[in-house]
Amino acid sequence: MTDHVLVSIEDGVQIVTMNRPDKKNALTAEMYGALADAIVTADADPKIRVTLFTGAGDAFTAGNDLGDFAKAGTTPVDQQPTGKTNVQRFLENLAEAKKPIIASVNGLAVGVGVTMLLHCDLVYAGTSATFQMPFVNLGLVPEAGSTFLLQRQIGIQKAADLFLTGKKLTAEKAEAIGLIADVFPDNALPIEALKRAKALAAKAPNAVRVTKALLKDNDRPRVGEARETEGRHFASQLRSDEVKEAISAFFEKRTADFSKFS
C-alpha cells in the first residue's frame, strides 16, 4: 500500500487520486501498482461502476518519476511475480478495462499523464491544465499504443507536433483538437467531473459497458501491436546514453546536450 495513491468510493464512483503533490504527482513503481490494482478492483466489484482519476494539488501528474527512469536503465526496479512491471500492468489494465474510466485533469499532465488519457473514456480538464509529451526530449519514444491512438484521435500532423516537439498544449487547444471532452474553470472541475462520473454510474451498467466495448474493440488489436512495438523501443532507449544525458540534465537543471550522438 502507498499513500501516494488515494482511493475512495462515492455513489458507484471509484475516485483514484495521485497524491504526491510535492513531486507534481510523478509516478513511482509503487504508485503504478496501486493504479493498476484500482482498475482490477473496479472491474471485479459490482459496487463500482465508474473510475475517476485525478491528481492532488496543482498537477494531474508530471509523468514517470525520472529518478525511477534513471534506475530502470540498469536495474529492473519493479519486476512483479507475474514477470510484468507495475507500469506494464497499469497500462495493460487501463487499455483492457471493462468499466468506464474518466480523467479529471486538474493541472499539468506530462508524459504518461497524457498517454493514460488516450485510454480513458472521458477526459475533463481545468482551464489551467496543460498537456505535454516530451518523450523525445528525454531520449525516449511514445508508449502504450499512443503512436496509434493519438494520430487516430487528432490526426498525424497534430500528433507529430506533440510527439516530436514535446510542445505544451493548453486545455482550450486540447479541447479544440479533440484530445479532451470538455474544459471547466479550475475550481469547478472537481465538482463537474464527479457529477458526470456519478451520472454515468447511475446509467444502465450493461449498456454502458457494451457501448465502451463497441467504441474500443475495433482498435484493440492495433493498440496491442503498437504497445508491444513501442515497448521494445522504449526499453532499449531507456538503457541509452541519450536518456542518461537527458535525465542528468533535468536533475542538474540544465539543457540536455545531444550534439555528440549520431
Ligand code: COA
Ligand atoms: N520525476 C521526478 N521528480 C519530478 C518529476 C518527475 N517526472 N517532475 C517533477 N519532479 C519534481 C522536481 O524535481 C521537483 O522536486 P524538488 O522540489 O525536490 O526539486 C518537484 O517535483 C517540483 O517540480 P518543479 O520542476 O520544481 O516544478 P515546476 O512547476 O517548475 O515544473 C514540470 C513542473 C512538471 C514542468 C517539471 O518538473 C518537469 O519538466 N518535470 C519532468 C517531467 C517529465 O519529463 N516527465 C516524464 C515524461 S516522459
